[in-house]
Amino acid sequence: MMRFFLGGSEMTMHTNTVNRTSSIKSKKSAYTKMHASQLSCHDLLEYLPCAIVIFYMHRVIYANQAATLLLRAETANQLYNKEISDFVFPDRLPEANRRIAAIESGSYRNPWRQEKIILLDGESIVVNLSSIPYTIDHKKSVMVFIDTTSLRYEHISELQNKVQALEKKEKRSTTLIDQLIGILHELRTPLNVIFSSLQLLEIIGKECNSQDNRTRTQKYLSYIRQNCLRLLRLIDNFISFSKINSEFSQLDLQQIDIIALVESIALSVTEYANQNSISINFTSSVSENVISFDPDKMERIILNLLSNAIKYNIRDGRVDINVASTSKEVIISIKDSGIGMHESLLQSIFTRFTQLHDSRKKDAVGSGIGLFLVKSLVEMHEGNITVNSKIGQGSEFVIAIPNNLHSKATPFPANLSSVNIDKKVDKINVAFSDVYNIKNRN
Missing domain, CATH: 3.30.450.20 (PAS domain)
Incomplete structure (x- = not known):
């Protein structure tokens, strides 16, 4: 230290x-x-x-x-x-x-x-x-x-989206094929009837010319005529469908009394209704209401709905047609006492290729275009259409279109009787070509 x-x-x-x-x-x-x-x-x-x-x-x-x-x-x-x-x-x-x-x-x-x-x-x-x-x-x-x-997650997500898109496209393609098969079936049915009727006429023609043979000939000629009209209806529907899808269809607006037009159509279809023991009843809250609309397209709307009202009705049933007016709208109601529809169908009834189902038959009937066209034509008039229906209690379709006059609309003859009657009859015959006599309906 x-x-x-x-x-x-x-x-x-x-x-x-x-x-x-x-x-x-x-x-x-x-x-x-x-x-x-x-x-x-x-x-x-x-x-x-x-x-x-x-x-x-x-x-x-x-x-x-x-x-x-x-x-x-x-x-x-x-x-x-x-x-x-x-x-x-x-x-x-x-x-x-x-x-x-x-x-x-x-x-x-x-x-x-x-x-x-x-x-x-x-x-x-x-x-x-x-x-x-x-x-x-x-x-x-x-x-x-x-x-x-x-x-990688984004890429996987993108691939998954592409796969889902392809699956949807494939599903749509499959659905479209099924729909086209159904449509071809609709086209084939009247052709088979026409062909069979022609074969029977050929056989009858070879026999003696008796009153019985003439009656049978008229019977099969009526089958041919009705099924030719069915084909015309299907073809007309597809043409209209194509025009609407391509946005090529346009309105030919005219100033017409909507009350008189709907009443005239109702009176024109009474023959078909009477053949099926169905009564047609027309009422209106006003006697006259001139507005702007396309008469041909409106006629097609009403005829299509009346055709369904009769086709899906019951024996001794009824169809009630009512036209009412407010300051803003014209409301057209077509109500039947028919077989009605299931509630699940009401959501898609106006979708293209949705076929109506007749409870008296196993398969869906119709091409599935008619009500899609009705809705499209109503919307072209800036209107809307709704439906109320229950199984066994009938259906009611309600159309609402604007209650107004367009300055560019063409004035229409005040007297609807001056319209070409033959042309109108042809339209009715085509529209009701798939309405047959109702038998054994409860």
């Missing part, structure tokens, strides 16, 4: 030596710890699923396994010393260099962004990039994170 104090100079020298030794040991320890830390960090980076590349002086000094695979390199050494320009498109290179310089200086931290990069094999992909400043061996570097996970 005394030597320690008396030998001041010696003690000082000894103390300095101890301090230097301690400093060296401390530095070695710190270096060892730092090296160990770097090794741990290296191991961590190496096995991260995210691709990581470190750039120093705009050149690659490190790439982990994920980056090696992503950038299509065989080994990480193949990426060593590659320049930024090897991965960035020329038009994006100035911006990339600016970002790297800003990140190296610590003045900028790059958020995630999408970028298109070049791979070693010359291909290119879109990735998510993010960059941060990083110091390795006292070198200010830039660590770049390259992520494709979210893009």
Whole structure:
């Protein structure tokens, strides 16, 4: 102890030596710890699923396994010393260099962004990039994170959407094929009747010309006529359907008494109704109401609804037609006492190719276009149509169209009887071509 104090100079020298030794040991320890830390960090980076590349002086000094695979390199050494320009498109290179310089200086931290990069094999992909400043061996570097996970999810989502779209398209195609088969069946049925009737007429023609044969001839001629009208109706419906779908159909607006027109149509179909023991009843809250509408299209709307009201009615049933007017609308109601419809059908009844079901038959009937056309024609008049129906309690269709006059509408003859009667009869015959005598209806 005394030597320690008396030998001041010696003690000082000894103390300095101890301090230097301690400093060296401390530095070695710190270096060892730092090296160990770097090794741990290296191991961590190496096995991260995210691709990581470190750039120093705009050149690659490190790439982990994920980056090696992503950038299509065989080994990480193949990426060593590659320049930024090897991965960035020329038009994006100035911006990339600016970002790297800003990140190296610590003045900028790059958020995630999408970028298109070049791979070693010359291909290119879109990735998510993010960059941060990083110091390795006292070198200010830039660590770049390259992520494709979210893009893979987006790609998978996009593929799933495409698959779903294809499945929907295939389903629509299948539905369309089924619908076309149904339509072809509708076309084939009257043709079969016509062909069979012609064959019978050929047989009858070879026999003697008796009154019985003439009666039979008229019977089969009526079958031919009615089924020719059915074909005309189907063809007319498809033509109208095509025009509406292509937005080619237009209104021919005329100034007409809507009350007189609907009443005239109601009176014209009484023959078909009487054949089926069905009464037609027309009422109106006003005696006259001249508005603007397309008479041909309105006639088609009313005839279609009346045809259904009779076809799906019961023996000794009734059809009530009412026209009412408000300051804004003309409301036309057609109500029958028929078989009615299931509630589930009401949601899709006006959708194209939706076929009505007759509870007295196993299969759906009709082409599934009629009510779609009705709705389309009503909407062309800026109106709407609704339906109320219950099984066994009949159906009611209600049309509402604007109660107004257009200045460009053409004046129509006040007396509807001056309209071509033959043309009107032909329309009615076509509209009611699939209405047969009702037998054994409860």
